[in-house]
Every structure is written in structure tokens, then in C-alpha cells.
Amino acid sequence: MGRRNVDQFSRPGSLRISLFAGGQWKDRQLISEKWIAMATKPCELKQDYGYMWWLNTNEKMYPGVPASSFAALGAGTNISFVDPVHDLVVVVRWVDDKKLPEILRRIVSSVETANSLPLQGRSNRSE
Numbered sequence: 001m002g003r004r005n006v007d008q009f010s011r012p013g014s015l016r017i018s019l020f021a022g023g024q025w026k027d028r029q030l031i032s033e034k035w036i037a038m039a040t041k042p043c044e045l046k047q048d049y050g051y052m053w054w055l056n057t058n059e060k061m062y063p064g065v066p067a068s069s070f071a072a073l074g075a076g077t078n079i080s081f082v083d084p085v086h087d088l089v090v091v092v093r094w095v096d097d098k099k100l101p102e103i104l105r106r107i108v109s110s111v112e113t114a115n116s117l118p119l120q121g122r123s124n125r126s127e
Contacts, residue, residue: 040070064105086111 023031039051048057053070056062062069066085073079077097081090081104090107092100 040068062101062104064101065108069104083108086115 023029023033023036039053040055041050042055042057043049048055048060050070052072054061054073056065056067056069056071059065059067061071062081066083068085069081069083071079071081076094077100078093079091079095079100081092082088083090086108088108088111090104092103095103
């Protein structure tokens with residue numbers, strides 16, 4: 001498969017945002033809403049794990065970011081983090097796993113701060 005860059009890691013995350021917001025990509029239903037609900041539901045054996053997703057159940061993995069967030073984790077702490085609340089995909093590569101919760105908390109906090117600013121001087125995505 002070769003080496004992957006950040007853009008390659010973020011593409012599936014962007015698709016995840018769309019899919020996990022109802023299972024649709026543009027005007028096509030790609031994944032059933034039932035499957036999405038089950039994939040992001042904690043399994044019986046491990047409350048912070050769904051269908052191949054690490055879940056932030058009760059903000060246990062990543063304190064200070066939405067409990068609805070989830071991530072795909074790879075070797076070397078390569079992570080595709082998805083936060084549906086903020087319509088956010090974050091790709092982090094080769095980071096100290098002990099620092100990851102603080103990095104994600106700061107990113108989400110920055111997004112919340114930016115979203116609270118007046119629209120003057122920044123683009124309005126809804127327009």
C-alpha cells in the first residue's frame with residue numbers, strides 16, 4: 001500500500017462526517033441509518049468500542065471533547081478523529097499517545113471559539 005499522507009487519511013474522515021450524519025453522500029444513501037447507529041454504539045464487551053471505531057463514551061478516551069466523537073486508530077498513533085458535533089475531522093500522525101487527548105481538546109476548543117466569533121472577517125459556510 002505504500003506510505004500515506006495526511007490528505008489520504010482525511011478523505012475517509014470527511015466521508016465519515018457525511019455518512020455518520022445520516023448515511024448520505026451528496027444525494028445518495030450509502031449506509032443505512034440503522035447501521036450507523038449500531039456502529040457508534042458501545043459493544044457489550046468494551047464500552048469504548050463500536051464496529052471498528054474507538055468511541056469517546058463518557059469522554060473517557062478524550063476528556064473535554066464531545067462524547068459522540070469517535071476515531072480510527074493505527075500504529076504509531078495515526079488517528080482519524082471524527083467529531084460530528086462540530087462537523088470536524090482531524091488527522092494526527094506520529095504523536096505521543098499521552099498527549100493526544102490534550103491536542104484534540106485544544107483543537108475542539110479552538111473550533112468552538114472560532115464558531116462563537118462574529119461572522120465579519122470569516123466565511124459563512126451556510127451561505
